[in-house]
Amino acid sequence: MVVEIVQDTCTGCGECLPFCTVGAISLGEGAAKVDADLCVECRLCVRFSVCPTGSIRATEIEEHDPRSVRRISDPTMVKATGLPGRGTEEVKTNDVTGRVGLGQVGFCVELGRPGVSASLADLEKVTTALSRLGVKFQRDNPMMTLLSDPERGLVRDEVKGERVLSTLVEFVAPVDMIEPVLGALKKAAGEVDTVFSVGLITRVDGDGRIPVTGTLEELGIPVRPNSKVNLGLGRPLFEEREV
Template sequence: MAQVIFHFVSFCTFLSPFHLRYNCYTCVARMQIDQQKCVACGNCVAICPMGAISIDSLKNRAFVNADECVECYSCFRGMSMEKLNPILVRSIRRLLKVFRLRFDPEPDVCPTSAITPDELSWPRIVRRAFSDPIVTHESTGVHGRGTEEVKTNDVTNRVGAGEAGYVVEFGRPGVGVRFRDIERMTRALAQMGIEFELKNPVTHMMTDKKTGKIRDDILNEKILSAIVEFKTGIENVPAVLRRVDEVSKTLETVVAVGVATRCDQTGGSALDAILNEEGFSFVRGKTNLGLGHASL
C-alpha cells in the first residue's frame, strides 16, 4: 500500500479578549467549586487551560466561569485532592496574615477537595466529549478529537489515489472554539461540493451534511478543539485552501489545516508542487507507512 503524507499548513486568527461573566452557582450543571470548601488558595486558577477559573477578591472564593469552561476536567483530574477542614485552613491563614506570613499548599493540590464536577446534561455534555481526552466519542469510538484522520489510512482507505484528504482544526488550549465558528467554516466549504468524512464527530453533529449545517442547540457551546474532515480531488486543493484561509480570518479562534495524499513509489506526491505554487509553507507532519491491511 502506498504511503500517505500529511502536510501541515497553518492559518491563525486569534480571538478577541473575553470578559468573565459569573453565572449563578446552581443554575447549570457544570464543573463547580464548592463555596463551602474553597479557601481561595488559587492553585486551580493556573491549572485551567482555558483561564475559566478566577478568585473573587470580595468573596475570597474561586469561581468557574461557566461560559468559558469547556468541561475538560483538567482541574478535577490534574490536582491532588486533600480533605483538610476548610474552616481550620481559613482560620490559620487569617492568623498568619496578622504576622504578614502566608502558607500555600503545593501548586498541584486542592487542600479541601473543593472542585466538584456535576452530572452534565445535553447540550453542555458536548463540551466534555470534545475537550476531555479520556472521554470516548460515542459516534466514532475514538478518544480525544474523535477521529483517526489518515493515521490509519492503510486500513480505512479514507484517502484514495488522486484524492486529497483535509483536516481543518479549530481551537487550542487557552483559546477554544464555539460550534457557531465551526459551522461558518463547514457551510462555506459545503458550497464547494466537498464530501465530509462520516466517521468524524463533528460530521455527526450536522443536521444537513450537504450544507454543513450544525444542530442549533450546540452552536453556542464552547469546546477545547475540534477537527472537520473531508476530501476532494487533488486538483481542488488550491481553491479549498484559499477558502479556508478566507473564512478563518472571520473566526474568533485559531485554525490549522492539514492536507494528505497518497505518495508515488519514490515517496513524492503532486501535492508538494501545488502547495509551493500557492505559497504555503508546510512540513510532512504525519506519514502512514502502509504496513496495515484492511480486515476482510
C-alpha cells in the first residue's frame, strides 16, 4: 500500500498532520504531502477519514513488493507476514502455553514505538548482536518473516530499506544469559536510530518470588514487575519441570 495526498484537491488545512504517528505528513506549498520513506502505512490518516476534501488516498501494491512488509505495523493485517499483530500471543499468555519454563527467562524486545518507528536495518543490528550469543528467535513471530538467515539474524536484503511502526524480537534463554543479553542490547542501543524497550518474562518460584530480580538489581537495573493472569482461557499445555 502507498498512502498519498492528491495535490489538486488538498487545501493545505493541516488537519491530517496530528494523526500521523511518525510525522510523515508535512505541509508543502499550498498542499500537504506524505514522505513515502517515513510512512509506515499504519493507515490512521485513512481510517479516521480526517480529510474534509477526501484527498488522502491509499493504493494497494503487489504482495511481493518489499514495501508490503510495512503493513506489519497494522495489527489487522496478516497478508504481509501471514501472522496477525507484531509479536506472538504467547508473550502474554505464558500461564497457558508454558513457553518459558523454570530456570528460563523470556525476552521481548520491542524495536520502535508509535511516533518513532524503526528501520529494518536497525532491526538487523539488534538481531545480529543477539545471534552472536547463540540466541534462537521465537518461531511464529511476524518478525521472523523479515529475516533471511535467523541463525545469524540477517534481514532479507530486499526489505532492509523498509520501516515499520515497531517490531518485536522474542526468544527464551537460560537465566544465566540475562547479563550477556542485556549487555549486547545496551551496546546495540547506541548503534540504532530508534528506541526499544526490553521485557523479561519469568515464572515466579515456589514461594512467589521473581527469580530474576536479584540479577537485575546487581546489574543496576530497576525492576518494575507486571503480571497478567488469564482465567478460563484453556488448560496448560505444558509439564512443569526444571530445564
